[in-house]
Amino acid sequence: MWRKILLKKKPEDKHPVKEISYAQMKKAIQEYSLELPKNIPLQVLIKDDLSVDHTLLLPYLKAIPKKTFYMSKETYDLFEEEERHIAVALDQVQRAVDQYIAQKKSLPIIDHDPYRKVSFFKLEQLNLIQERPEIDFFITDQEYLVTTKKPQ
Incomplete structure (x- = not known):
């Protein structure tokens, strides 16, 4: 057998x-x-x-x-081998943003930022992230998904 x-x-x-x-x-x-x-x-x-x-x-x-x-398990964005760190950071930031929205009922963006750039400071204030990613993230209009692409 x-x-x-x-x-x-x-x-x-x-x-x-x-x-x-x-x-x-x-x-x-x-x-x-x-x-x-x-x-x-x-x-x-x-x-x-x-x-x-x-x-x-x-x-x-x-x-x-x-x-x-x-x-990314959170956004389903696809990355090549050398960009794995972006997938990891994206998932961490997306979870933190979701928790922030649930707690504060507002978006964790830099005040008056027209591009809706994620404010790592606001996420840190609630201990939702332990360290800041080296990349900028933005919040889309679509289901408040986090992306690395700066809106036009």
Whole structure:
């Protein structure tokens, strides 16, 4: 019995390892999300370390990515390997912003900032973040999601 288990090929063995672009990964995730049952969140695709579980995307990618992609559990933004720190910071700041809004019933933005830049000072005042990220974050109009993209 053990012999059968050991000789059994993993699903990954059928697929080549190759370069997968950001656009290809994003497209595969979109296709996967369209087929996901409504009661299952896209978060099932994200591992604890925020890496994307490429095994679930094999039917769409037809390959195993050479590099690891990361995804925010809070906003579902996708990042390449070298930007993993942004995914981590984004999740921390999004959770802090959500808690701030729940407590204060207002947005934790720098006063009178037309771009709605997140005020790390306001988040620190309520002990919602322990250290300031090195990147600026902004709050969108859409469900008060946090983003690194400065509004136009």
